[in-house]
Amino acid sequence: MDNIRRGNKQLIKELNRAIVINTILNYGPVSRTRISEFTDLGLSTVSNIVADLIKKELIYETGEEESSGGRRAILLEFNCNDRFVLGIKIGLDGIVIGLVNMKSKILSRHFIPSPVNSNEKIVLEVLIKVIRDLINKNHIQTEKIVGCGIGVSGLVNQKKGMLVFSKILGWKEVRFKELLEKEFDFPVFVDKDVNALTLAEKRFGVGKEINNFICITIGKGVGAGIVINGDIYHGRHGGAGDFGHIIIDKDGPLCYCGKQGCLEAFASDQFIINKIKEALSNRQDTIIKDLLKKKEDLDSITVNTVIEAAQKGDIISKKIFQEVGRVGIK
Ligand SMILES: [Zn+2]
Structure with a gap:
């Protein structure tokens, strides 16, 4: 029991320290009072943590806060080039x-x-x-x-x-x-x-002010990161968000995982590249070859080539993206 209590105490101390560090990183230069307001931590807790961080040269005092009266608070900034x-x-x-x-x-x-x-x-x-x-x-x-x-x-x-x-x-x-x-x-x-x-x-991009969101990537594979209450949700076995190998058409193309018709087999870069190569071998009218350094070097086609073609109005390339976007909606 004592060990658990000690463990909890240490954990809370580390969490509070991390919260103070993040607040200075995100809002610095910032005063001790403001940190206390932002974090809901008591001023004495904040002051103790700050004293330790100054001692370790992780943060430093810089100037004073603008004030309309009363004592001016000293501002704290992260020593970002020391660590x-x-x-x-x-x-x-x-x-x-x-x-x-x-x-x-x-x-x-x-x-x-x-x-x-x-x-x-x-x-x-x-x-x-x-x-x-x-x-x-x-x-x-x-x-x-x-x-x-x-x-x-x-x-x-x-x-x-x-x-x-x-x-x-x-x-x-x-x-x-x-x-x-x-x-x-x-x-x-x-x-x-x-x-x-x-x-x-979550830290720097579109999720900065949002606490619950999903970030989907479509590239070599298809995957997602899930944020719940401001934290990454990993799931019981660390596989939360792994939805690329959900089978959406059991008669669909073979996936590299060995199964047939996975979402990833339909919506990944390779599917798009295969589709355009198929169109070329069927002699369909596309500007893809004009975008290659060497016209016959089909192995140099990347998903960016197909994106470029679609942006230039290539109907076949646009159709491929429409098909990829529609996957599963039948
Ligand atoms: Zn698969």
């Missing part, structure tokens, strides 16, 4: 690694081409090397990195920081958190790429 975060996205096209400051400004980024079919061990080795290079290149001490977030395509066990399975990448049980935390001192967090994107929309 850094690493963001990593692992997808079909490759791995993007970015180093950002505490205001999420990208300071440096690195791209590693497609990891598909690479052995997970090799990918992790490359990842470790690139992280080290990025830290060295930017002359940053490793202890100044407060954390590393990884967004990866596939089913993720968020607690263990492990990619359970990714059909697209051909990987299973990749223990990113465990292995990277052995190499570096900072904590590593792993989630599905669409959840990381949804979190970015």
Whole structure:
């Protein structure tokens, strides 16, 4: 019982600290009184947390609040260039690694081409090397990195920081958190790429003022991130929002997952590309080839080529998008 109580106390302390940090990040320069008003935390709790954050040089005092009378409050600002975060996205096209400051400004980024079919061990080795290079290149001490977030395509066990399975990448049980935390001192967090994107929309994008929404991505696959009461909803097994492999037509095209007629088999980039190639082989009238660098190089067709053609009024391309948008409505 005592352990639970102690655990709860520590958790509340950490939560309050996170709330204060986020308030300064989002609203700074801001006074202690305003933080207390924004967060509903008592002024003495806020002052204690602030004192500790100043001691650790995470925040600093800057100027005074405009006042129409009475004592002017001192404003607090985040020391955004003293601590850094690493963001990593692992997808079909490759791995993007970015180093950002505490205001999420990208300071440096690195791209590693497609990891598909690479052995997970090799990918992790490359990842470790690139992280080290990025830290060295930017002359940053490793202890100044407060954390590393990884967004990866596939089913993720968020607690263990492990990619359970990714059909697209051909990987299973990749223990990113465990292995990277052995190499570096900072904590590593792993989630599905669409959840990381949804979190970015919540923090910086269209979801900023909204507490309940769904963010849908249609690209190599089809997926969704779900925000409930301001937080990402992961579901019991971490698969909430994985609706790309719902079968919408059991006689539909074969999906890479092995099943037939999944939503993803109809509405993903590959379906669009296959459709336009089919139209070309049927000699239908389309401007697609005019948009390619080499007219006969059909392998260079991407979904962006089809988008460009549709925007230029190509009827076949427009029809394909109409078909994709109508999927399931019969
Ligand atoms: Zn499927």
